[in-house]
Amino acid sequence: xxxxxxDPFASPILQRALVELLILSLACGPxxxxxxxxxxxxxxxxxxxxxxxxxxxxxxxxxxLLLGAVAGVLVAAAGIALVARDQRLGADVGVAVCVSxxxxxxxxLALSPQSPxxxxxxxxxxxxxxxxxxxxxxxxxxxxxxVALLAGHxxxxxxxxxxAAAPSLxxxxxxxxxxxxVVLAVTTVAAVQGLGNLLLVALVLAPAxxxxxxxxxxxxxxxxxxxxxxxxxxxGLVLSFHLEIAAGASIALCAxxVALLAxxxxxxxxxx
Amino acid sequence: MSAGGVSVRGLAGAYVPGRDxxxxxxxxxxxxxxxxxxxxxxxGKTTLFRALLGELPIRRGAVExxxxxxxxxxxxxxxxxxxxxxxxxxLMGAYARTAWFRRVAARDRAAAxxxxxxxxxxxxxxxxxxxLSGGQRQRVLIARALxxxxxxxxxxxxLSGVDSVSAARIEALFAELRQEGRTLxxxxxxxxxxxxxxxxxxxxxxxxxxxxxxxxLSPETLRETxxxxxxxxxxxxxxIGVGHHGHAx
Numbered sequence: 211x212x213x214x215x216x217d218p219f220a221s222p223i224l225q226r227a228l229v230e231l232l233i234l235s236l237a238c239g240p241x242x243x244x245x246x247x248x249x250x251x252x253x254x255x256x257x258x259x260x261x262x263x264x265x266x267x268x269x270x271x272x273x274x275l276l277l278g279a280v281a282g283v284l285v286a287a288a289g290i291a292l293v294a295r296d297q298r299l300g301a302d303v304g305v306a307v308c309v310s311x312x313x314x315x316x317x318x319l320a321l322s323p324q325s326p327x328x329x330x331x332x333x334x335x336x337x338x339x340x341x342x343x344x345x346x347x348x349x350x351x352x353x354x355x356x357v358a359l360l361a362g363h364x365x366x367x368x369x370x371x372x373x374a375a376a377p378s379l380x381x382x383x384x385x386x387x388x389x390x391x392v393v394l395a396v397t398t399v400a401a402v403q404g405l406g407n408l409l410l411v412a413l414v415l416a417p418a419x420x421x422x423x424x425x426x427x428x429x430x431x432x433x434x435x436x437x438x439x440x441x442x443x444x445x446g447l448v449l450s451f452h453l454e455i456a457a458g459a460s461i462a463l464c465a466x467x468v469a470l471l472a473x474x475x476x477x478x479x480x481x482x
Numbered sequence: 483m484s485a486g487g488v489s490v491r492g493l494a495g496a497y498v499p500g501r502d503x504x505x506x507x508x509x510x511x512x513x514x515x516x517x518x519x520x521x522x523x524x525x526g527k528t529t530l531f532r533a534l535l536g537e538l539p540i541r542r543g544a545v546e547x548x549x550x551x552x553x554x555x556x557x558x559x560x561x562x563x564x565x566x567x568x569x570x571x572x573l574m575g576a577y578a579r580t581a582w583f584r585r586v587a588a589r590d591r592a593a594a595x596x597x598x599x600x601x602x603x604x605x606x607x608x609x610x611x612x613x614l615s616g617g618q619r620q621r622v623l624i625a626r627a628l629x630x631x632x633x634x635x636x637x638x639x640x641l642s643g644v645d646s647v648s649a650a651r652i653e654a655l656f657a658e659l660r661q662e663g664r665t666l667x668x669x670x671x672x673x674x675x676x677x678x679x680x681x682x683x684x685x686x687x688x689x690x691x692x693x694x695x696x697x698x699l700s701p702e703t704l705r706e707t708x709x710x711x712x713x714x715x716x717x718x719x720x721x722i723g724v725g726h727h728g729h730a731x
């Protein structure tokens with residue numbers, strides 16, 4: 211049994227993939243908790259999908275993905291604001307219309323026969339294809355995310371728990387709500403190589419949902435979310451190796467299974 | 483411990499220029515005074531608090547405070563599903579004076595437990611905030627304000643919907659805070675209760691009246707404050723404001 215679990219990681223390719231996923235778990239685990247506590251799950255998916263054309267264009271042009279991500283988010287935000295100005299439609303319709311359009315456009319560009327083959331990875335990811343350079347970039351971005359979340363921990367807690375009183379306690383709600391979305395965008399860029407634009411949301415949200423169901427204290431929830439994200443990543447790689455299925459999809463599936471299993475445990479059972 | 487004091491002169495505040503959310507507010511409350519803030523829902527009670535907290539742009543007039551005020555929101559504004567204990571919530575009162583990379587100081591942790599003791603919840607430190615009763619939650623939020631050690635406390639309907647034990651404890655605490663020289667502004671719909679405090683401020687988009695309860699709480703002033711949402715009982719000696727949601731207080 212132990213061999214079944216460890217054999218896959220004899221390969222340097224899977225070792226690099228595991229390191230990539232452990233790095234991403236450090237960022238995605240706590241970020242997902244904040245995203246859920248801020249009830250931003252829809253925004254998380256929308257931002258991730260809405261920035262796809264920006265990522266694809268940046269990749270085609272050889273520009274940094276972060277630049278493409280920022281441009282993609284800005285275009286999505288402008289489009290949403292434009293549609294939402296029509297009061298008959300509203301913000302939800304604006305998000306749905308713009309994000310679907312942008313995601314469709316991004317998918318069309320990424321999967322076009324004229325596009326380089328690796329652009330498809332922006333959609334579905336390829337953790338087995340990460341290079342040392344990819345690891346360094348993901349590590350730097352994820353490190354930045356972790357530091358930002360640590361620095362903002364108390365302010366995020368104040369705003370998330372009690373938005374009305376947060377300013378009197380030293381935290382500006384709009385500033386931290388915006389900061390969370392920025393951190394989400396950076397995490398998306400860090401994770402897109404390994405997990406793809408479509409699947410990374412699973413590693414952000416599913417372990418966090420499980421952790422919120424299992425633990426009662428914020429510190430425990432955050433730590434548990436990191437551990438469950440790492441577990442889902444490692445389990446996904448093992449499954450992918452033995453069943454010969456796509457690694458990104460396998461990881462996303464394991465993350466969702468973790469969340470479903472957590473629902474079977476009575477809430478707050480693990481910690482008090 | 484700091485002496486309180488609030489002075490407001492000709493205040494008008496608006497989120498959008500030219501569209502005042504509150505206007506013509508002028509009052510002064512000294513250290514050790516409790517001011518009942520009366521008004522219908524949407525009458526400007528919370529808006530006044532936001533102006534005093536610096537969150538509502540002040541378009542005209544001036545505000546002077548003895549120090550940064552502490553704000554106690556209505557308990558239902560806080561998230562009940564947030565993974566925090568009562569102690570965690572109280573400790574939030576020390577966040578503004580704690581650098582992000584430092585642990586909350588031991589003296590603040592001790593003060594947080596003392597604040598919980600003071601509001602009558604010494605054994606509830608580890609309880610999940612969301613699992614407490616409405617009255618207990620309100621007391622935890624007041625304990626958080628105590629930890630802020632502010633000279634001025636702004637309390638938004640702290641006695642609405644709380645159980646009798648919590649209400650008694652909160653009212654006793656108000657008396658202690660008054661003795662300590664703090665200034666309390668307490669938004670309420672309960673006219674009878676406001677009549678027991680030092681001053682009453684009546685708002686309805688603007689200041690209707692301010693002064694000693696005996697002078698302010700006349701049926702005419704209350705009618706002007708609440709419009710049609712007022713029931714006067716017992717020959718005019720007792721009045722009940724009825725909120726726009728139809729709740730009598």
